[in-house]
Amino acid sequence: MKAILLGPDRDGLGDALETEGVELTRIEDSPNRPALEAAGITDADTLVLTETAGATAxxxxxxxxxDLHVVVYTDDDxxxxxxxxxxxxxxxxxxxxEAVAEELAA
Structure with a gap:
């Protein structure tokens, strides 16, 4: 599975995904189209947002x-x-x- 993590990884989801064997690319800058394309969005299975500021992505x-699966992992609305x-x-x-990573990698 290939995933893109968009935003800061304050809760360690990116690390947990990598531990589960997920090929992870991180985008910490502006979540615009060029950044998504450079990260390989067209080949990704999952996009993970860790803050709602990236919702426009x-x-x-x-x-x-x-067929992109979008997961939002934050306590923000x-x-x-x-x-x-x-x-x-x-x-x-x-x-x-760890629980979320295990489910996503399954």
């Missing part, structure tokens, strides 16, 4: 990759325009990074 990424395009929204206080 969801429709762009979905437009570039038909996701804007309405992006909520319907996210496949899974998880609060880090409710489910550990």
């Amino acid at each position: 969801i429709p762009v990424a979905k437009d570039l990759t038909d 996701l804007p309405d325009f992006a909520r319907g395009q996210a496949d899974l929204i998880v609060d880090p206080q409710l489910l550990s990074a």
Whole structure:
């Protein structure tokens, strides 16, 4: 599985994904189309957002990759325009990074 993690990794989800054998690319800068393309979004299986400031990347990424699975892992509220395009929204206080990584890698 190939995933792109967008945003800071304060809760360690990126590390947990890599431990599960996920090929991970990280984007910490602006979540724009060129950054997504440079990270290999067209070959990715999953886009993981760790802060809602990157929510504008969801429709762009979905437009570039038909079967993309979008996971939001933050305790912030996701804007309405992006909520319907996210496949899974998880609060880090409710489910550990390790548990989420294990599910995504399965």
